[in-house]
Amino acid sequence: MLRTVQDILDNADVLAARFENYKPKPEDERSHDWLAANSWWPGEMPGCEISMLIAVLLFSETTIAKLAGHGITPEEVRQVNDGDRVLIRNPRPRVEGSLLMIGTAYGGRVLTVVLEPEPADSGIWNVRTGWPASAAQKGLYRRERRHGA
Numbered sequence: 001m002l003r004t005v006q007d008i009l010d011n012a013d014v015l016a017a018r019f020e021n022y023k024p025k026p027e028d029e030r031s032h033d034w035l036a037a038n039s040w041w042p043g044e045m046p047g048c049e050i051s052m053l054i055a056v057l058l059f060s061e062t063t064i065a066k067l068a069g070h071g072i073t074p075e076e077v078r079q080v081n082d083g084d085r086v087l088i089r090n091p092r093p094r095v096e097g098s099l100l101m102i103g104t105a106y107g108g109r110v111l112t113v114v115l116e117p118e119p120a121d122s123g124i125w126n127v128r129t130g131w132p133a134s135a136a137q138k139g140l141y142r143r144e145r146r147h148g149a
Helices: 005-010 012-021 032-038 061-069 074-082 135-148
Strands: 056-059 086-089 099-104 110-118 121-132
Touching (some): 056 110, 074 099, 074 110, 099 135
Antiparallel strands (some): 086 099, 110 121
C-alpha cells in the first residue's frame, strides 16, 4: 500500500489507470436503498461492516472548516478511505444512506468520518464532518479488523 505523498505521486499513472479501468461486477453493485435495508448498527448483528467502493470523496468549504476544527485534513480523510477502513450505517443520519467510515490515517490516528451518498452516482460520497474516533469507535474498528482479517 502506498504510504507517502511521494509514493502516490510516483505511481499516479498506475493509480489513475486502476481507477479508470475499474469495472464492478453486477453482483457487487448495491443501491443506497439496498444498503439502508440491509445494514445494521453494531450490537444489532455481528459482522456489521459494509463493503463498498467509494471512488470519489467530495468536500465542501463548510466540511473542510468542520474537519479543521477537529484537527483533520481532507488528505487524512482520503487516507482513511484508501486504507483498511470500516463502513457502518450512521446511527443518527440526517440523510438516508449516510455512513460512518472509521479507519486510520497514515500517521496512525483513528478517525470517524460521516459520509452521505451523492444521489447522481453511487460511487461518489459527500464528506460531511469527521472527528478523532471515540473509544467505542476504535473498539469497533479493531474488532471488525480482527473479524475481517
